[in-house]
Each structure stands twice: as structure tokens, then as C-alpha cells.
């Protein structure tokens with residue numbers, strides 16, 4: 001009672017209250033400046049990853065457009081203003097640990113523009129300017145090169161990117177339009193592919209799976225690794241070898257009218273060396289009209305036979321048979337089917353293509369900052385030699401039953417004449 005009556009007691013209370021509020025202020029400031037809501041420190045790698053995860057969701061993929069997105073990080077806002085980004089996807093072409101573009105940085109408090117950068121951000125371009133220059137005939141000489149190694153921006157800095165064995169392979173067919181398919185798929189941010197043909201399962205199998213894996217570009221979790229080697233489809237040993245690597249792999253086969261395909265194959269051979277006339281090679285005896293199935297240009301087109309071997313290892317559901325003709329006449333639609341089969345978002349569509357009158361084929365619309373369109377190289381879309389109509393007719397008659405069988409096996413009618 002005496003104490004309560006003591007006049008000094010309220011002053012003591014006031015002092016304690018003051019000290020307590022100072023302590024609370026110090027704690028709040030510490031939390032504001034040094035900790036995130038999850039309790040992690042800024043320099044904790046776990047925090048950086050968590051922060052990146054949040055930011056990633058805020059960045060949308062945009063085609064051919066200026067990107068201006070808000071990147072929320074904890075309580076602060078970051079504005080990434082990335083110009084000249086043809087396709088930007090935060091998962092692999094913006095790395096928070098790297099360099100910040102001049103115009104990027106945290107928003108000022110009033111939200112008007114970038115202030116001093118906190119993280120350094122790098123914008124990378126997933127489009128390899130060399131991608132369209134591959135010549136499949138040159139594949140062996142360059143097979144050590146992936147799109148990642150050609151484009152240093154793709155090679156290393158992707159968050160948690162690792163080299164994986166392919167989940168998708170374009171296994172054929174030679175001259176079917178495999179290069180076009182691969183290059184169109186490479187536009188997709190969820191696809192990373194080796195540029196040149198690897199020829200692992202048919203020619204370099206002895207190098208071992210580890211060698212093969214190292215040929216693949218680095219990918220992050222949601223990205224699909226793929227390669228294309230058209231000779232796989234017709235090489236006897238390949239289905240078992242692919243199965244040994246993965247029984248779940250998805251297999252893309254680009255097929256084309258086998259007669260046109262054979263002429264295309266022949267055109268390629270002629271471009272390299274002097275050769276007999278097409279009809280001399282196509283028939284055992286031109287007079288009897290017996291087709292020479294030992295000539296690879298003819299043999300490759302008997303698709304049903306080759307497919308039979310693959311079906312001993314893989315169910316039909318793991319294959320997609322892409323129409324080489326549709327890839328030329330309607331690339332957007334055919335690419336829609338492919339993306340659907342691969343279970344990826346439909347990103348590549350008709351808007352990415354235009355028909356190049358001079359080349360006579362679809363090409364990709366020009367890249368930003370470049371005035372020239374992107375067409376496949378000179379070895380794609382060559383002029384074919386004139387072949388006598390009766391030779392063509394005899395080949396059509398030869399292929400017809402095999403084609404019918406192939407339509408039946410695949411469930412897709414390609415309507416080849």
C-alpha cells in the first residue's frame with residue numbers, strides 16, 4: 001500500500017514502457033531489413049530459391065512483345081522491363097543471380113521506375129541464331145554441339161539446370177521434315193534440344209549413355225530434353241537400345257509420301273556425288289519394273305515394316321506420326337497436334353510462320369532486330385529432278401499396300417496418292 005502511494009512509481013512505469021517500445025522498434029526494424037516472412041535470411045540460398053519461386057509465378061511468357069512485369073519479392077516490388085525479348089520465360093532466361101539490365105530494378109516507392117538494383121538479373125535469349133543453319137548432312141562433324149553450347153547464354157546459368165537423357169526423340173524419317181519439326185519445337189520454352197543429329201543409338205552406342213547424356217543441353221525440371229536422328233527409325237538395333245534407356249520415351253516420326261521421300265533422298269545423294277539415274281537405282285530391272293528394295297531410298301519408305309519392329313518394344317500411344325506434308329502446308333495446326341501429344345502448352349502456332357514465296361516453304365517470322373526471315377537452310381527444300389510419270393506410278397503401286405497397312409497401324413490416314 002505504501003509502495004502504491006509512492007509518487008515515484010508512475011515515473012518508473014513510464015520509463016519501463018519507453019524501454020519496451022524502443023525494444024519493439026528495434027525488433028521490427030531488424031525484421032524489416034534482415035529477415036523475410038519465412039524467417040530466412042537474405043543471404044540464405046534457400047531464401048533466394050523461395051524468393052525466385054515466388055517471382056517466377058509473376059512473370060508471364062510473351063511472344064514478340066516488350067516484357068514489363070512486376071516481380072514481387074517479399075514486401076518489395078521489382079520491375080523487370082525487358083525489351084527486345086522475343087520470348088521471355090523466367091524459368092530459364094532470367095537469372096536473379098546474374099546481371100541486371102540497365103533499365104531493370106526495384107520500383108521506386110511511388111512505382112514509377114527502377115531504383116537501385118538489389119539482385120542482378122540477366123536476360124538471355126533462348127533463340128539460337130545458328131539454329132536454322134544446321135545442315136543435317138553435316139551432322140557428324142558438328143555433333144558435339146548442342147544449342148546450349150552454341151549459345152553461351154543458354155549454357156550455364158539456368159537455375160538448377162542439369163543435362164538429362166532425352167524424354168522425346170524424333171526417330172525419323174530421313175527427308176520427312178525432321179529438321180523443320182525440331183526447329184519449330186525449339187521455339188517452345190519447355191523444349192530444349194540438341195541441334196545436330198547425335199546418332200547415338202545407331203553409330204555411337206559404344207560411347208555409353210553417359211556420353212549421350214552429356215550431349216544434351218541443360219534443362220530445368222519442367223523442360224523436355226530432345227534430339228533428332230532420323231536414321232533411328234530404320235536401324236534394326238535401335239528400338240531395343242532406346243527401350244533400355246527408357247521405356248517411357250515419346251517417339252516422334254515425321255512421315256511423308258514415300259515416293260516423294262525417295263526422290264528427296266536421291267536429290268540429296270546427287271548433290272554430293274555423281275550417281276546413276278533415279279529409275280536405274282529404283283528398279284532391279286527397268287523392263288520388268290521390279291522395285292529394288294535393297295536401295296535405301298526405297299527401303300526407308302516401307303514405313304509399316306520399320307514400325308513393326310518398334311512396336312515390339314513400345315506401345316502405339318508413345319508414338320506420334322507427324323505429317324511431313326501438313327508440316328509444310330499447315331505448320332501451325334500440325335504443331336498444335338505435336339504440342340498436344342507432348343503434353344505441353346500450345347505456344348507454337350500459325351502466328352509464328354509465314355509462307356516464303358521464294359523458298360516455297362514456310363519460314364519463321366523475322367526475329368526482332370533482324371530484317372531477314374528465318375528459313376531452313378539450303379539443303380532443305382531443294383528442287384527435285386524430273387522423274388518420268390510412269391516411274392512414279394510404278395512406285396506408287398509398289399508402296400500402296402504398305403501405306404494402307406501403315407495407316408491401319410497408326411490410325412492416321414495420310415492420303416498419299
Ligand SMILES: Nc1ncnc2c1ncn2[C@@H]1O[C@H](COP(=O)(O)OS(=O)(=O)O)[C@@H](OP(=O)(O)O)[C@H]1O
Nearest residue numbers: 136174175176177178179180264361376380381382
Ligand atoms: N519449312 C521448311 N523448309 C524447308 N524444307 C522443309 C520445311 N518443312 C518441311 N521441309 C521438308 O523437309 C525435307 C527435309 O527433311 P529432313 O529435315 O527430315 O531431312 S534430313 O533427313 O534431316 O536430311 C525437305 O525435303 P526436300 O524438299 O526434298 O529438300 C522439305 O521438303
